[in-house]
Amino acid sequence: MTTTLTKAEAKKIEDYIWEKLPLLLRENPKVAVTIEGMLAKQFPRRDELTQLLDKMDRRIDLAERRFELQTEEMDRRFEKQTEEMNRRFEQQTEEMNRRFEQQTEEMDRRFEQQTEEMNRRFEQQTEEMNRRFEAIDRRFEQVDERFEAVDRRFEQVDRRFEQVDRRFEQVDERFEQVDERFEEARQERLLMRRDIHKLQAGQDNIIKRLDGQESWMKFNVGDLRNEKGKRAEDMVAAALQYGLKNPDISPDKIRLRQKLVDTEGRVFKKGYETEVDLIAENGLLTVFEVKYTVRPGDVDMFAWKVELLGLQNSDKEVKGILISWGAGEEVRERCEQYGVTLLD
Numbered sequence: 001m002t003t004t005l006t007k008a009e010a011k012k013i014e015d016y017i018w019e020k021l022p023l024l025l026r027e028n029p030k031v032a033v034t035i036e037g038m039l040a041k042q043f044p045r046r047d048e049l050t051q052l053l054d055k056m057d058r059r060i061d062l063a064e065r066r067f068e069l070q071t072e073e074m075d076r077r078f079e080k081q082t083e084e085m086n087r088r089f090e091q092q093t094e095e096m097n098r099r100f101e102q103q104t105e106e107m108d109r110r111f112e113q114q115t116e117e118m119n120r121r122f123e124q125q126t127e128e129m130n131r132r133f134e135a136i137d138r139r140f141e142q143v144d145e146r147f148e149a150v151d152r153r154f155e156q157v158d159r160r161f162e163q164v165d166r167r168f169e170q171v172d173e174r175f176e177q178v179d180e181r182f183e184e185a186r187q188e189r190l191l192m193r194r195d196i197h198k199l200q201a202g203q204d205n206i207i208k209r210l211d212g213q214e215s216w217m218k219f220n221v222g223d224l225r226n227e228k229g230k231r232a233e234d235m236v237a238a239a240l241q242y243g244l245k246n247p248d249i250s251p252d253k254i255r256l257r258q259k260l261v262d263t264e265g266r267v268f269k270k271g272y273e274t275e276v277d278l279i280a281e282n283g284l285l286t287v288f289e290v291k292y293t294v295r296p297g298d299v300d301m302f303a304w305k306v307e308l309l310g311l312q313n314s315d316k317e318v319k320g321i322l323i324s325w326g327a328g329e330e331v332r333e334r335c336e337q338y339g340v341t342l343l344d
């Protein structure tokens with residue numbers, strides 16, 4: 001019949017064994033031999049353990065030799081790859097230097113050509129301006145001559161008044177005739193005053209055109225960049241009136257340095273910010289930009305600004321005017337491609 005021990009009883013027996021086992025091993029050597037035999041089945045013997053350690057030492061030595069060989073092979077391959085990379089880098093560096101020198105020479109050549117073309121056009125425009133100034137001087141001389149003629153006519157009128165006075169003193173009965181002559185003199189004065197007003201209006205128009213031409217010249221060479229506020233708008237309006245031959249362009253229609261943001265990334269990257277100059281009139285937005293020198297890439301950037309402004313103002317007509325002296329044929333073709341008006 002099997003008896004089941006409780007945990008407490010098993011614990012007492014275990015404590016008893018641990019208490020009596022050391023004494024039993026000292027007093028009875030057979031017990032130690034028996035226990036050693038039992039343990040030998042679970043753990044290797046000393047000679048087996050020694051053989052196992054020898055095998056491990058041999059394997060470690062073999063692994064170290066293999067690691068040294070692999071390290072030497074890796075070093076050799078790394079040196080070879082490094083030499084190859086250095087050789088390729090030197091070749092690429094030489095190729096880049098050669099291309100950079102070619103591009104530099106090409107840029108220098110194009111810059112010299114553009115400079116020569118600009119100098120030639122500037123000389124032509126200077127000659128044309130000198131001819132126009134000479135013509136204006138001649139017209140001023142004509143105006144002076146007309147003023148002198150007017151003065152002479154006034155002197156004649158004064159002399160006529162003196163004659164009329166003498167006739168008043170001499171002939172009272174000719175009052176009616178004198179009245180008629182007074183009326184003629186008055187009409188003549190009115191005519192002379194009207195002529196004078198016409199001359200003054202013509203002179204004001206000439207001065208206004210000269211101011212517009214001067215503003216247009218400054219506008220093209222960039223002398224208006226430092227102007228701000230209402231003065232800048234006034235000068236830009238005067239320049240555009242002359243350059244675009246549109247007298248209806250007034251300062252209140254000029255919008256300088258207007259912020260333009262592509263919030264949706266429709267043309268540029270999302271959030272891209274830039275500025276544009278505008279003429280706003282009667283549902284029409286005209287974007288204008290002045291470039292002293294212009295390249296095809298500048299035309300692309302300007303056309304993209306015009307496109308973005310048109311997308312953001314679909315209820316208005318939007319067009320672009322690019323103003324530049326000395327634009328090349330490629331720039332002209334690029335402007336035609338985008339529908340941009342080029343003024344040079």
